[in-house]
Amino acid sequence: xxxxxxxxxxxxxSGCVARPFATFDDPRxxxxxxxxxxxxxxxxxxxVDQPNWCDYPHQVRAFLDQREQCDHFxxxxxxxxxxxxxxxxRRQLRDAMAKHCKGTDARLVELRAAYRNxxxxxxxxxxxxxxxx
Numbered sequence: 422x423x424x425x426x427x428x429x430x431x432x433x434x435s436g437c438v439a440r441p442f443a444t445f446d447d448p449r450x451x452x453x454x455x456x457x458x459x460x461x462x463x464x465x466x467x468x469v470d471q472p473n474w475c476d477y478p479h480q481v482r483a484f485l486d487q488r489e490q491c492d493h494f495x496x497x498x499x500x501x502x503x504x505x506x507x508x509x510x511r512r513q514l515r516d517a518m519a520k521h522c523k524g525t526d527a528r529l530v531e532l533r534a535a536y537r538n539x540x541x542x543x544x545x546x547x548x549x550x551x552x553x554x
Contacts, residue, residue: 473541481542484525484532488549491521495553526554 474482494517500507529549536542 473545477542477545478536481532481536481545484528485545487521488525488529491518491525491553494518494521522554524554526552 474485477485494514497514499514500510529546529551533543533546536546
């Protein structure tokens, strides 16, 4: 518990954002939360268009979380000019997009195939662009 408090304190001070579903492998069958877990599930701020977030399998929640990060950086304005600030910001955006967007096109195809018979998950994945890399 003490370690958890230390990590949360460091995150709060450094401004990092908790990404609760992207950092662990879920041992549950199909990665779905139990009814009890769903009652305590907190929907992240990002997927406002995902009303059934807590009902999705873990790998779908983790992917949607990653894709939200990717789309955030893809939507940032691209700085013009050769000054140091613009060059640094372009580098930061390129690095962030490489980190969060790489492989998402292929992963989206995989998830759509795996969950094509699950209408809620299929609808959530259908909202995403297929070719962003």
